[in-house]
Amino acid sequence: MSGQNRSPMWDRLVFNKIKEKLGGRVKFMGSGASPLSPDVMDFLRVCFGCQVLEGYGMTETSCVISSVDQGDNLSGHVGSPNPACEIKLVDVPEMNYTSEDQPHPRGEICVRGPSIFQGYYKAEVQMREVIDDDGWLHTGDIGLWLPAGRLKIIDRKKNIFKLAQGEYIAPEKVENVYTKCRFVSQCFIYGDSFNSSLVAVVAVEPDVLRDWAASEGIKYDDLGQLCNDPRARAAVFS
CATH class of the missing domain: 3.40.50.12780 (ANL, N-terminal domain)
Structure with a gap:
């Protein structure tokens, strides 16, 4: 159809x-x-x-x-x-x-x-x-x-900037790639011409992360503790 x-x-x-x-x-x-x-x-x-x-x-x-x-x-x-x-x-x-x-x-x-x-x-x-x-x-x-x-x-075009090494970056394109991860709800990319690398501020999707932790049998007291768990970080970066 x-x-x-x-x-x-x-x-x-x-x-x-x-x-x-x-x-x-x-x-x-x-x-x-x-x-x-x-x-x-x-x-x-x-x-x-x-x-x-x-x-x-x-x-x-x-x-x-x-x-x-x-x-x-x-x-x-x-x-x-x-x-x-x-x-x-x-x-x-x-x-x-x-x-x-x-x-x-x-x-x-x-x-x-x-x-x-x-x-x-x-x-x-x-x-x-x-x-x-x-x-x-x-x-x-x-x-x-x-x-x-x-x-x-x-x-x-207007949302681009140049890093210290001369590389042009379109942050929205990078943000869109990261937000495709099921654990990520929002992502903000920042950089300037005085530095050679970017900074990302990422907000997790709480419900998805909690469901994943339950399926893995991971115990935690709060969301902050879960985010700092090496196993959670590995799952997000995989």
Whole structure:
């Protein structure tokens, strides 16, 4: 199933119960903010049996930069450009993103058009940091062009910094890797140009850690003691 066509049997047995959680009459769902993973998008389409479309935008662009066209069931992208603005990708050589990349051009997403804001109130310096002399707003997001003019968000430029040895780091990518560990609920990565290594502040998932300790027969008085147990640390790092 893909959410495109209704199934009388599966709707009656499973999906109608899920649809009732939202009232049972939902015909359309939209998503913005951070990009949805293709798995989540497909899951929503199947469970709710309706159009689930994703958009991309900023406050500075009057919200919509691009949106998925109605009837487009391909997941993993944020659609085609809003007719009210132009979009181009600008090379980011320090992150190895260029318009010559194969099979798809990649770069920082820049937007221009009548829907773009005129500037920050009494903040000329900050405005010049995001809008260049040709009127292009630099979003700080990294995208690539897919076939049929679809835009896909793949990275973030503004949240990068250089370590002492000259290495560029995108902390969000590192954080996303660590949060895939079932023991980790949140992770914050920090670094600066005066040091050669990163610092991670990690919060554990208490229930998962407690269930693991019970399965291993580990006794402890509190969560802090369990976190300091070498066996727990080994399990998290494995």
